[in-house]
Amino acid sequence: MNITQTLGYPRIGKNREMKRALEAYWQGALDRDTLLATFAEVTREGWRAQLAAGIDLIGVGMETLYDHVLDWSVRFDLIPPRFRDLSGLDRYFAMARGVPGIPALDMTKWFDTNYHYLAPEIDASITPQANFGDFLALIREAQAMLGAHVAPIVLGPVTLLRLARLSVDFGEMLSALLPLYRQLLDELKALGVTEVQLHEPALVFGDAAALRPHVEKAYAELSKVGVPLNLVTYFDDLGENYPWIAALPVDVISLDFTRGDNLALIQAHGWPQEKTLGAGVVDARSVWRVRPAETLALLETLRGYAPQMRIGPSSSLQFVPYTAAREKALPAALRGVLAFAEEKLAEVRLLATGETGGMDAPWAEFHAFAPADPAVRSRIESLQPSDFTRALPYAERRPLQVQLPPFPTTTIGSFPQTPEVRRLRARFNKGEISQAEYEAGIDAFIGYTIGVQDGLGLDMLVHGESERTDMVEYFAQKMTGFAFTQHGWVQSFGSRYVRPPIIYADVSRPQPMTVREFRVAQSYTQKPVKGMLTGPVTILNWSYPRADVPRHIIAYQIALALRDEIADLEAAGARAIQVDEPALREGLPLKPDRWDAYLTWAVDAFRLTVGHAAPQTQIHTHMCYSEFQDILPAIDRLDADVISIENARSGDEMLRALAEYGYPREVGPGVYDIHSPVVPTVAFIAGKLASFVQHLKPEQIWVNPDCGLKTRAWDEVIPALRNMMEAVQQVRSKESETRFLHPASLRGNHV
Ligand code: GLN
Ligand code: ZN
Secondary structure: OOEEEOOOOOOOOOOOHHHHHHHHHHOOOOOHHHHHHHHHHHHHHHHHHHHHOOOOEEEEOOOOOOOHHHHHHHHOOOOOHHHOOOOHHHHHHHHHHOEOOEOOOOEEEOOOOOOEEEOOEEOOOOOOOOOOHHHHHHHHHHHHHHHHHEEEEEEOHHHHHHOOEEOOOHHHHHHHHHHHHHHHHHHHHHOOOOOEEEEOHHHHOOOHHHHHHHHHHHHHHHHOOOOOEEEEOOOOOOHHHHHHHHOOOOOEEEEEOOOOOHHHHHHHHOOOOOOEEEEEEEOOOOOEOOOHHHHHHHHHHHHHHOOOEEEEEOOOHHHOOOOHHHOOOOOHHHHOOEOOHHHHHHHHHHHHHOOOHHHOHHHHHHHHHOOOOHHHHHHHHOOOHHHHOOOOOHHHHHHHOOOOOOOOEOOOOEOOOOHHHHHHHHHHHOOOOOHHHHHHHHHHHHHHHHHHHHHHOOOOEOOEOOOOOOOOHHHHHHOOOEEOOOOOOEEEEOOEEEOOOEEOOOOOOOOOOOHHHHHHHHHOOOOOEEEEEEOHHHHHHOOEOOOOOOHHHHHHHHHHHHHHHHHHHHHOOOOEEEEEOOOOHHHOOOOHHHHHHHHHHHHHHHHHHHOOOOOOOEEEEEEOOOOOHHHHHHHHHOOOOEEEEOOOOOOOHHHHHHHHHOOOOEEEEEOOOOOOOOOOOHHHHHHHHHHHHHHOOHHHEOEEOOOOOOOOOHHHHHHHHHHHHHHHHHHHHHHHHHHHHOHHHHOOOOO
């Protein structure tokens, strides 16, 4: 019988209590005490579940009002100057969300998950100080309920600094933090905790070797306290750093055995016999039950190396919903193989006790329920290189495509999702209105959206996506192979939760998904309307994929479904089609040496989607996040005719990089940040365009906002686009003068 442990648990409330409470609090409709009482209740519910499941060492400390990394910024008093006039919860939420005039901390993705954390911001004005009251109170409260089962979770110093926006020396700041960490460990020791989990996922990054002196120094210091330490890493293996990390002076090292290959490292280098291995063998980021044959064999092998072992989930369980048992609307055969947080706790326990006898049965039932689709499989097997390549190269197909004025203007796809749009969809979903009434309502929104764009004089229009709640869910609902939960929410950030679809079988497209709305939109205007699709990599990355088919094959299946959609859109008259891939960049593996493998299939999936588009069809793509510098060859290999990218919040690094690379096709760098309610001025946008012209050839440049407009209101969108059009008119006349006077500059790159 092994000991069991957890590394964190869902914390949003089974019925999204935290979302409701936070949003009411922000609106002034709920007081502080009620918010904190809700938090306490949600927290206790998570502890109760883990205790009831028989978990021996329950990780406590990831529970949070907004974000666990922000919590540690506050606990070490890492408060940037702009927040220092505020205090308490006001300051906490200002750091999370900003207030007028005070921008929030930077929010970014937590490793390769779809959770977003707030990056600590540390400049020379910061002197860390201990502010551990809330944390120690939480631990004491946990001890009152869980006794010796409490294992406090502390974000490790190396990861805290590695994730920070740091404008001071790493080593110096570490030296300033370490005495505070020691103080915290002392206080935890005084509380009599069995051990402390120090979460250091940054040790799986490709550049962890550079951190070695810092890590060794930190753990030499922290081990002096004398409270047992559990060094926890997850999301990948330790790679070349395994030998020295395994030698750190800690009592337990917890590793993820569901991603990367920590097993191979142990086999190659052995396991330090004096240490306990925390074996993360239950995948905390998939929704699937354990496949007992594989997991039991893994445990058997691990036991051979590490006589002292405990069993647990691979990371915090916050990446899966609370319980699959509640999803009564799903077919029983599918529900039987789903494991969310509660089911995973039970699995951990079964694996620890060895009572794994019944674990096979649901899988047998599932395979009978969701057999392979022979048509889909044979289509994948017969793919040829020509399926991944457009018939003509860009230079030859471009003259056949739509001709628009210089600096063509467009938007990224969505237009305001007003309360009326949402009400219409809700009424339809409840069965209050008929399909025909619903479609008529949508068509009215499309008509209005087209009218606005036409009126403003945009060159390439969109239908506005009013029929879509979510760019992935919309397509997933129209394809086979996807299942949807009713309660399966997971935190994306703060009070924003998502309900990712589950890909449980082969994917295909029974019928057209977007053609009706495209036709309606195009019927209202002479201007070209872009068909609007979500790309295969984004659909995959924002779903829970099945585990028994390689990811690239799932992506190809989705790509083939989308390819058929493109053919239908072309037949309906689409001259341009956009395939959004905002999640392509964020799917990059944590270790750069795996980037190539990922980018190869991810780009191939995109190329497969658009490979059979007619040369006359202009293929657009869109990506959020502007850190493309390091993947430009992959962006280039997409072979999209036009790419629009989020840009307004970064300087002109991205433009510079595109110019340096010699990016050969058309680009629409965003001219204003759609995340802000501020309407950009003509001068602001003209300034952006002037910098585009400095870096790119004029004939390469498209003009568009940063991203979709669905979160904005019409009275923000219309003036913003009007200013965008005005700025474009200025540049157009300026450029035509230049061309007339200096025709030689026409082709030149103006750098
Ligand atoms: N076409 C989508 C929209 O405009 C793109 C969204 C995104 O990039 N995340 O909403
Ligand atoms: Zn975007």
